Structures are given as C-alpha cells and as structure tokens.
Amino acid sequence: MLFASTIALAETPVKDGANDGGQIDTKTEVEEYILHHIQDSHDFHLFSYTNDAGERKHIGFPLPVIIWTSNGLTTFMSSEFHHDDSGQVIVEKNGLKFTKIHSKIYELDAGASTVAFDEDHHATNAHKVLDFSITKSVVGVLLIGLLMFVWFSRLAKQYKKKAIPTGFGRVLEPLVLYVRDEIARPNIGEKHYRRFTGYLMTVFFFIWILNLLGLTPFGFNVTGQLAVTACLAIFTLIIYTASGNKDYWMHILWMPGVPILIRPVLALIELAGALIIKPFSLLVRLFANISAGHIVVMSLIAIMFTLKKSLGVVGATSLSLVLSFFITLIEVLVAFLQAYIFTMLSALFIGMAVAEHDHDHDHDDHGHEIPDAEDVRADFI
C-alpha cells in the first residue's frame, strides 16, 4: 500500500491549476499539494484561506534565501517570491534574475526575462543554483538540534548533582540506556562500543525526533529529504570505513578461504556492497519510509475532499478521520522503527568493521571454509 501510493502519486503529471483562488479540493490539486509538501520549502507556511474579497491569503513566515550564483553569494527573503512555485515571479537581485520552480531556485540565463518550459516542464533558459538557504528543513534541523542539546545537556548537568535524574531527565535516561544497551553494545561489541555511542545516540535521537516532528501539523518533512538522509548515511559510511581494521579490509579485498580466482570478483562485490549498497540502502530506506508515510497520511486526509461527492460530507469526513487516525498511529511506530533501524544498521556496519576475528576458521575436508554466523551475516548485508 505504501509503495503503491508512492508510485501512483509520483507518476501523476503535475499541472499548474490555480484558477479557483488556490483552494485545494480536486484530485490533481491534492496530488500536487502532497508532492509539494514532501519537498523542502523556502518559507514556513502554516495555513491558507480565502478572504471575503476572494483573495487567497497565506499565513506563515518567510525564511532567508542564501544562494551561490554566478555573481557570488546572494541573499534575500523568500517572501519576494510571493508564494509562487511555478516560475511566474521573477526576483532581481545582484544583477541576476531568479525564479522558483517546484521548491528549487533557478537562475535565469543572461538576457531572459521569463522562464520558458519544454514539453516535460523543464526550464530551458534557466539553471539551478547552489542553494544554502535556511529552508524549512534547515529550520527543523536547527530546532531539533537545539532541543536535543538543551534536553541532554540539562540531563548531563543533573548527573553532576546527583546520580538519579529528576523531571524530564527520567524520560530521557531510559532512552539513552536503551540506545547504549540495545543498539550500540550488542552490535559493536563490549570492547569498541564506547567510541561510537556518541554518534549513534546523536543520530538516533535526531532521526526519531525529526520523524515525530514530521507528524505534527507544521508539515516538516526533514527525514524525507534525500539530502538529509544521504548526509546521515554518508556519515555512517565514513565512520565504518575509517574505523575498519585489518581483518575487515582483508575480508573485503582478499576474502580468505575462497578459491583465488574468485577473490577479485568477490572483492568487487564486497567493495560495492560496503561503499555503495550499504549507505544507499540506509538513505533510501529512511527517505522512502518517511515520504511514503507523509503521502499516505495526506492522501487519507484528502479523502475528505476527493470522496465528498460519492460519500457525502459526513461519510467522507468520518472515513478520512478514522483511516488517517490509524495510519498516523502506525506512523508514530514507524517514526521510532526507522530511527531504530537506521541506528541499528549503522551499529551493525560499524561492528562488522571493528570486529576482531581472533578465531581460526574451520575448514571442511575439501579445504573450503565453513562459514560462521558472522560471515553469513556479512555476506547477506
């Protein structure tokens, strides 16, 4: 169901239909809105309404845009785009023209004054700029980073006074212990886990709280941004690659107990697995789960509008409420599960990199290695 809706919604061609004052009530508008939501945005949009005069009003606040253009660093507030997201509004700054299409800021080529689109709706006379803006996701990251820092440094301070925390610290302490005792220690091993616990805990709470933040009506979708999950996955990649010991590299590059001829092939596969597949699966899993969750919840809420005609107002609303309530409950679980799995797999990969193979491999009569559990696990991943 999650997969299907991801695909179905993603495949819908995007149309620019804002003729009825920007109200979102038809099927295509809902789909467009959902797709828009799961992308990052340059302003913090809370809600919109149509006033008595028939004007569409957007309530929210603008965020600063910081872009690296062909003329150097340029900054302005996102309110200058006037909530336009289709390349209609052109902002002139620093001698260059900018426009925003689907949450991406484009720099118009020299001489162009409006954006021209080809039939695939790609801009032909504009190119993307490197966008360091304080987008909604960055606001989310900053917010959660601050929150985490305040919570946990207060917990740390509490320990200075007495051994048992009070108040909110009592909620945080079991979580810290959980990550340490259930994720870091068993997967990395008693000897090395201390070095990596800090990273794992940061990542766990970062992902979990951001996932939960995504379920609030503020509409953050930070862990559903590829850039964010890619960054997290690459951090894990760097950590386990940098801390891999001799055994780890030998098992990757020159697998012992395998016929010599197969070893280079195996090395290629192992290298691809360690450097590409592992981080890719980490980043895609988190991104896809969270994005799919958002899409499903929003689609179920949209039942209110899309099935209004066939089920009536009460029927559509109650169906939508019941379904979205239960899916939101599942999403709360998924929020934790994805944070857990990301941290768990990171710990597992790190554990495989620092594991000490002090045991001799058993060999059967033909000189082949009998794989032990660890090797099987390593091959599988």
Place this chain on the structure above:
Amino acid sequence: MYNLIGAGLIVIGAGIGLGQIGGKAMEGIARQPEATGKIQTAMIIIAALLEGLAFGALFLGK
C-alpha cells in the same frame, strides 16, 4: 506503465519475503518464547534489509 508493472512485481516479491520473515519469526517465537527478543531484533534487521532492497529497486525504476 511498464515501471508500474515493475513496481508491482517488486511489491509482490517484497511481500512474499516479508511474509516469510514474519511467519518464520512467529514460528520461532512460538517454539522458543524465551528467545523472543533476539528473534525480534534479527527479524527487524532482515526486514529492514529487504525493505531497503525493495525501496532501492522501486526508486531506481521510478
């Protein structure tokens, strides 16, 4: 159109795999209730790996 069919195939495969994982884990838990924690952890890890594979395929086809 074709990638929708591909997505369907991926989902079928992933579904069968997840069913196998879940079912076998349940059997294992029923046989040895005292190993529930370990089985659950292993089950979640394997399910996550499968999920990663399925998502990877889905997004490659998208």
Place this chain on the structure above:
Amino acid sequence: MDKLLNDFSPGLFVVQTILLLLLIFLMVKFAWKPILNSLNEREEGIQDALDAAEKAKLEMQNLQADNDKLLKEARAEREAMLKEARELKNKMIDDAKTEAQTQANNMIAQAQAAIESEKKSAMAELKSHVSSLSIEIAEKVVRQELSNKDKQFELVESMLGDAKLN
C-alpha cells in the same frame, strides 16, 4: 531516478553536513560524554555496592560459622568440665568413703582391742577379788568354827542342807 536526483538538493546536503557535524560535536562534548560517564560511574557504584554487600554477607556467614564453632567448643569444654567435676566429686566421695571406712575399722579394731584388754584386766581383778574374798570367807569361817562348836555344827548343818537342796 531522474526525479530523485532532481529532488536532491546539494545545498541542503552541505548545510545538513555542517549542522550534523556541529550537532555531533556539541552533543558528544556536552551531553553524551558526561551522561555516559555518570551512568558508568553509577553502574560501577551499584556494582561495587552489590559486591560489598555480597562480601559483607560472606563475612557474616564466616562470622556466624566462627561463632557456631566457638559456641560448640565452649559447650564441649563446659561438658568436659562438668564431666571432670562429676568424676572428681565421685572420686572424692569414694575416697572419703574408703577413708572413713578404714578409719572406722581401725577405731573399731582399737576399741575391740581396748575392750579385750579391759576385759582381761577386769577378769584378772575379779579373779583376785574372788580369791581374796574366798580367802576372807574361809578365814571368817575358820575363825567362827574355832570359837563356837555348836555353831560350827549349825553352819555345817546349814551348808549341808543347802547342798541337799542343790
């Protein structure tokens, strides 16, 4: 895949990398290190306390065993002492008894000897008395006989009469 790459924002990636690095650094320095150190300390403290309690328990057990041993020893000693005392008592009584017996026997023997000698001397005295008395009587009889002839007859007569009566 194209759409995914289009969605990927390199700028956000850079910003996120910087923020995450900063966050990890700050959290490790100001939160995780102190928290984990305190937790470890606390756990070690608990472990130490448990160990100490275990040790104290063991010591208590040892003490208890010692006490028991001492008590047993004391009891055995008391028992032995009592037994000894009882034996001593019995011996003393026996000794006293035998001594008393011998003494009594001696005394009795002495008394018998004394009685024997007294008896002998008394018999001797009696014998002398009887002899002197009989001599006196004989003297008197003889004297009277010699003074009075009639009377002599009378006496002889009475004596003869007595003898007849016998």
